Amino acid sequence: xxxxxxxxxxxxxxxxxxxxxxxxxxxxxxxxxxxxxxxxxxxxxxxxxxxxxxxxxxxxxxxxxxxxxxxxxxxxxxxxxxxxxxxxxxxxxxxxxxxxxxxxxxxxxxxxxxxxxxxxxxxxxxxxxxxxxxxxxxxxxxxxxxxxxxxxxx
Amino acid sequence: xxxxxxxxxxxxxxxxxxxxxxxxxxxxxxxxxxxxxxxxxxxxxxxxxxxxxxxxxxxxxxxxxxxxxxxxxxxxxxxxxxxxxxxxxxxxxxxxxxxxxxxxxxxxxxxxxxxxxxxxxxxxxxxxxxxxxxxxxxxxxxxxxxxxxxxxxxxxxxxxxxxxxxxxxxxxxxxxxxxxxxxxxxxxxxxxxxxxxxxxxxxxxxxxxxxxxxxxxxxxxxxxxxxxxxxxxxxxxxxxxxxxxxxxxxxxxxx
Numbered sequence: 341x342x343x344x345x346x347x348x349x350x351x352x353x354x355x356x357x358x359x360x361x362x363x364x365x366x367x368x369x370x371x372x373x374x375x376x377x378x379x380x381x382x383x384x385x386x387x388x389x390x391x392x393x394x395x396x397x398x399x400x401x402x403x404x405x406x407x408x409x410x411x412x413x414x415x416x417x418x419x420x421x422x423x424x425x426x427x428x429x430x431x432x433x434x435x436x437x438x439x440x441x442x443x444x445x446x447x448x449x450x451x452x453x454x455x456x457x458x459x460x461x462x463x464x465x466x467x468x469x470x471x472x473x474x475x476x477x478x479x480x481x482x483x484x485x486x487x488x489x490x491x492x493x494x
Numbered sequence: 495x496x497x498x499x500x501x502x503x504x505x506x507x508x509x510x511x512x513x514x515x516x517x518x519x520x521x522x523x524x525x526x527x528x529x530x531x532x533x534x535x536x537x538x539x540x541x542x543x544x545x546x547x548x549x550x551x552x553x554x555x556x557x558x559x560x561x562x563x564x565x566x567x568x569x570x571x572x573x574x575x576x577x578x579x580x581x582x583x584x585x586x587x588x589x590x591x592x593x594x595x596x597x598x599x600x601x602x603x604x605x606x607x608x609x610x611x612x613x614x615x616x617x618x619x620x621x622x623x624x625x626x627x628x629x630x631x632x633x634x635x636x637x638x639x640x641x642x643x644x645x646x647x648x649x650x651x652x653x654x655x656x657x658x659x660x661x662x663x664x665x666x667x668x669x670x671x672x673x674x675x676x677x678x679x680x681x682x683x684x685x686x687x688x689x690x691x692x693x694x695x696x697x698x699x700x701x702x703x704x705x706x707x708x709x710x711x712x713x714x715x716x717x718x719x720x721x722x723x724x725x726x727x728x729x730x731x732x733x734x735x736x737x738x739x740x741x742x743x744x745x746x747x748x749x
Contacts, residue, residue: 378642381639381640382637382650385649385650385651386685388652389686390689392685393686394686394692396566396687396695398692420703421701422699424562424699425558425698429566449602452602453557458605459612460584460603460615460617461554461555462551462554465552465702466554466702
């Protein structure tokens with residue numbers, strides 16, 4: 341028995357074929373190259389992040405020049421604290437060597453950000469002072485060396 | 495006749511139901527169950543699988559983590575854009591809880607509840623949990639946010655259309671819309687630093703070592719050591735997000 345195909349079917353198939361191939365062509369050009377390499381996202385986005393500049397150099401970069409501070413720091417309770425915790429982002433200073441590119445905080449409030457009295461700070465975790473009572477007229481660094489806090493200055 | 499039809503259709507139904515159940519069980523057995531061990535099951539074993547630890551007992555609320563994050567990642571300085579921040583919880587003697595986070599902790603904390611009213615007080619540093627089954631990733635309509643093969647949730651800033659679905663989906667409130675770029679923004683675990691073998695900025699500056707990051711796949715890493723030595727908990731475990739940020743001494747008041 342001969343199968344009857346209505347004449348509009350081949351014409352419709354042609355139209356469908358054209359539309360679908362146009363869609364596939366557009367899709368081919370619109371989807372980024374690395375899309376779907378690892379999953380349904382653009383893998384090159386990770387390279388975009390990798391290329392970002394760093395601002396914090398890490399303390400090994402500091403010790404390349406400041407060996408003396410490393411030795412000083414190692415003798416006292418601030419030994420575990422990395423340079424950039426207090427001195428701020430150092431990459432610019434590492435590249436330029438300029439003293440202006442690094443912070444040297446000296447005010448009581450800065451030291452107080454760790455050492456001021458607060459009920460949420462555990463007593464054995466950190467040494468705390470009441471900034472309203474402890475030598476109010478002086479800066480902390482008038483007596484304490486910030487790299488070696490328990491070696492009092494004269 | 496009608497009775498016959500019912501009988502045969504019942505037999506057919508039981509048959510197909512049994513086949514379906516058998517197939518499902520077979521598939522489940524083949525694919526082995528999806529238990530959440532350390533947040534996920536990694537696929538590429540040659541890459542690290544990053545997780546984070548925050549030790550609440552060690553956190554002193556200095557806010558250096560929040561401050562350094564803004565500097566390292568050029569996060570807008572307005573006090574409502576944060577990739578990470580610190581909260582102070584104060585449980586009073588009457589049971590009520592006072593929660594503060596002035597400028598995310600960057601400006602430091604001033605104890606506002608008098609000592610005699612305090613039952614206990616603690617800091618909770620918060621950041622992206624880099625969930626292995628992250629809700630934010632699942633709602634993205636364009637595939638702009640994804641879990642990298644290293645287990646870091648990232649945003650493709652060129653692909654993001656700024657629809658804000660992910661901002662609402664994150665149960666930890668870790669996302670915001672960047673006011674200049676107009677796309678979603680969040681913690682990248684300093685992906686650019688990890689690739690250079692540097693610690694993320696917040697971990698670099700933490701003075702007490704309260705923040706730990708590491709490779710969950712490396713059984714010798716700092717993080718796995720921390721997980722072994724402490725009783726840890728993730729935030730909102732009921733949501734089954736596969737969070738990889740493990741808190742030590744997490745109190746139930748934490749939201």
